[in-house]
């Protein structure tokens with residue numbers, strides 16, 4: 001009798017263990033019920049996204065029973081997208097809107113800026129962006145934000161950061177590739193994930209396209225960074241700087257107008273990602289009163305937008321890899337994905353534009369197996385949008401309702 005009871009108990013234990021092995025359910029398992037999912041390349045309907053901890057483990061048919069005991073999140077009324085990637089932000093550019101102040105020119109201690117810039121991080125998450133490449137900050141404030149967010153001590157998108165951008169020395173007497181090489185080495189030693197280079201003038205209300213670094217200087221930076229396994233983003237407002245940046249081997253080129261066919265062909269051949277940042281000048285026009293820009297600055301900004309868009313249209317047609325970057329600063333956070341509207345205007349389908357903020361961006365960041373898709377093995381970054389951004393990209397700008405990052409819901413506006 002006793003023998004037989006022991007035997008039965010053992011059988012029950014074995015059965016229970018094998019059920020657990022078939023559907024591993026831990027306290028951290030979540031199941032998202034989805035009606036429509038754009039997974040980074042295809043549209044799936046009626047599926048269950050199974051998440052364990054911070055990773056997606058399976059995509060099941062919705063008809064199969066969900067893992068027993070898992071938390072079920074019903075997002076069937078939304079369109080789901082992978083967490084988006086903004087390839088160009090300045091998260092630590094913070095304006096507290098105190099009366100009598102402008103976004104530019106506020107002074108405060110770096111730690112105070114890091115604390116206040118949480119608001120920029122939160123606004124960015126609310127747009128569906130769960131990863132940013134932050135291209136330029138002072139006093140290591142971007143390193144601090146990156147690390148705090150990675151620790152879970154501050155809510156925000158994961159940050160890949162450049163620290164202080166490299167620009168021509170103010171007192172430079174001529175090109176100095178050696179100095180540029182050591183600047184790149186210093187940045188990397190100090191903790192920069194990427195190296196950011198300012199190879200021309202142009203920013204805020206200035207659309208000055210003057211090139212400020214030579215081809216040899218850019219090449220010295222790129223070679224130094226690549227030799228240490230780091231990538232380089234080069235800012236250039238004008239065509240000559242873009243051309244030299246591409247020839248020098250930049251991984252991405254930021255901004256730019258009037259690109260010639262030779263440069264475009266070189267980008268296609270070398271796989272250079274172009275981040276045109278068309279929308280940031282639209283923002284400067286809209287925010288002109290906050291900044292106190294002079295009225296005569298507006299028409300040049302409008303002209304630049306048009307030339308920026310024209311060049312993007314030609315690049316899209318030629319097959320250049322385009323990345324989405326907002327160049328968000330100060331009060332632009334919360335508008336991070338508006339760039340996608342311009343990419344559609346430049347001739348991309350909404351799905352192609354979304355690829356600029358998912359798969360292409362993840363490739364550029366060297367994280368193609370982890371970010372930019374809703375698929376097994378990927379980070380559990382999921383955005384739920386009211387409406388269908390694959391039909392009309394505009395619904396994304398106001399329609400983000402739920403954002404999950406690393407398996408945790410970080411925005412919930414249901």
Ligand SMILES: [Zn+2]
Nearest residue numbers: 088090135327
């Ligand atoms: Zn920028």
